[in-house]
Amino acid sequence: MVSNGFKAFAVASAAALLLMAGTGPAHARSVNVAAMISCVDKIAGKNAAITPWATVQNNCAFTYKVKVVWNNGADSPCQTLSVREQYTDTSTPGATYDGVRIC
Numbered sequence: 001m002v003s004n005g006f007k008a009f010a011v012a013s014a015a016a017l018l019l020m021a022g023t024g025p026a027h028a029r030s031v032n033v034a035a036m037i038s039c040v041d042k043i044a045g046k047n048a049a050i051t052p053w054a055t056v057q058n059n060c061a062f063t064y065k066v067k068v069v070w071n072n073g074a075d076s077p078c079q080t081l082s083v084r085e086q087y088t089d090t091s092t093p094g095a096t097y098d099g100v101r102i103c
Contacts, residue, residue: 037066037102040056040066041100042056042099047096050093052096054088056068058082065078065102065103066103068089069097069098070096070097070098071095072092072096073094074092076089078103
């Protein structure tokens with residue numbers, strides 16, 4: 001005969017497993033987003049004192065909507081870049097290039 005304590009433990013364990021099972025795809029998706037971003041590259045640019053600028057290029061296999069991110073400056077609007085397409089963005093004086101993000 002199974003004790004009530006063991007039954008409660010078994011039910012709680014099963015519930016925890018069901019809750020944790022749903023967290024797998026979310027983690028996998030965030031890894032995929034990071035991978036997508038790595039194929040859009042900064043190919044030129046300068047952190048100039050007057051007009052900092054950066055040119056990025058989509059080296060991915062698909063079209064993506066991206067933005068240029070700046071430290072101490074406004075990010076660019078989202079731009080749709082097809083394969084091998086480039087985009088140049090400028091920012092405010094004192095801003096420095098921080099990367100490219102998927103919109």
